[in-house]
Amino acid sequence: MSHLDIALVAVKTGTLILGSLITFLSFKAHRRTGSPALRALAIGFGLVTVGALLAGVGHQFTALSLARSIIIESALTLLGFAVIVYSLYVD
Numbered sequence: 673m674s675h676l677d678i679a680l681v682a683v684k685t686g687t688l689i690l691g692s693l694i695t696f697l698s699f700k701a702h703r704r705t706g707s708p709a710l711r712a713l714a715i716g717f718g719l720v721t722v723g724a725l726l727a728g729v730g731h732q733f734t735a736l737s738l739a740r741s742i743i744i745e746s747a748l749t750l751l752g753f754a755v756i757v758y759s760l761y762v763d
Contacts, residue, residue, distance in 0.1 A: 677732075684728035691721030712759035716752045723748025 695717045702710035727745030730736040736744075 681728065681732065684724055687724040688721060688728070691717060691724060695721055709759045709762040712755055712762055716755035716759060719752030719755060720749050721752075723752065 695714050698710055698717060699714035701707070702714055723745040726748065727741040730744060731738050731741040
């Protein structure tokens, strides 16, 4: 494993931990308030976090190339950000 692979695993792990925490806290706030905006926020951050997880797993544990892993991550990040933007406009 090269230094770049180690750095990639470290960054993806940090993203997974913090993304999971943000997703959990926004979902917890949704459950407390019943706000649809907070539910959408939790879903959006969840999609971004799952994208990072799938990209890391895809690159490290399957034959998926780094470029294809990045495409998967970017697509889920795009979708997650779209849901987050939606959450800003939901009442």
